[in-house]
Amino acid sequence: EGSFDEECDYLFKAVLIGDSAVGKSNLLSRFARDEFCLESKPTIGVEFAYRNIRIGDKLIKAQIWDTAGQERFRAITSSYYRGAMGALLVYDTTRRSTFESLRKWLRELREFGSREMVVVLVGNKSDLTHSREVSLEDGQSLAQLEDLSFMETSAKENVNVEDAFLQMINKIY
Numbered sequence: 001e002g003s004f005d006e007e008c009d010y011l012f013k014a015v016l017i018g019d020s021a022v023g024k025s026n027l028l029s030r031f032a033r034d035e036f037c038l039e040s041k042p043t044i045g046v047e048f049a050y051r052n053i054r055i056g057d058k059l060i061k062a063q064i065w066d067t068a069g070q071e072r073f074r075a076i077t078s079s080y081y082r083g084a085m086g087a088l089l090v091y092d093t094t095r096r097s098t099f100e101s102l103r104k105w106l107r108e109l110r111e112f113g114s115r116e117m118v119v120v121l122v123g124n125k126s127d128l129t130h131s132r133e134v135s136l137e138d139g140q141s142l143a144q145l146e147d148l149s150f151m152e153t154s155a156k157e158n159v160n161v162e163d164a165f166l167q168m169i170n171k172i173y
């Protein structure tokens with residue numbers, strides 16, 4: 001770890017946001033450690049994970065912040081967003097209410113995030129096809145309207161998780 005820091009060209013901070021239980025922590029554990037947990041607990045406060053990525057000849061150390069979707073467990077919002085260059089804005093494709101909440105999350109992003117922040121909209125739990133409540137088209141049109149990148153993912157089946165994070169990171173570097 002220490003020796004990597006010396007070689008690392010860029011340190012990059014990104015944040016995960018979205019309602020509770022949409023799968024933020026599992027997207028992160030999948031990306032950082034290739035782990036998934038069916039019975040994960042709600043996040044309290046803030047957690048971090050790192051992953052080193054090579055893009056061309058650049059070494060990038062991605063520091064991803066994960067916080068609680070539940071209001072009562074959230075850390076101070078301004079410090080969470082400070083210095084963040086990217087965000088994954090996550091909803092659950094099987095719960096319409098988490099899609100309706102995106103308006104609130106976008107407002108918060110604009111209030112606390114930097115203007116240049118790269119935001120990827122992520123519809124998670126695409127593996128649960130029989131309980132889908134948000135169509136692919138709904139996700140696509142919101143992304144188009146708000147000028148965001150978009151991807152449906154499954155942290156469980158490891159579908160598009162890597163792509164969602166890399167899309168964000170690629171747009172920055």
Ligand code: GTP
Nearest residue numbers: 020021022023024025026038042043069154155156
């Ligand atoms: P908070 O920390 O409360 O904000 O929730 P969170 O967004 O971090 O959700 P978390 O990652 O803890 O996941 C919530 C539940 O959804 C857990 O039971 C996970 O196993 C499950 N889950 C997460 N991603 C997926 C997925 O892609 N597919 C399925 N089927 N379940 C998932």
Ligand code: MG
Nearest residue numbers: 024025042043
């Ligand atoms: Mg969590």
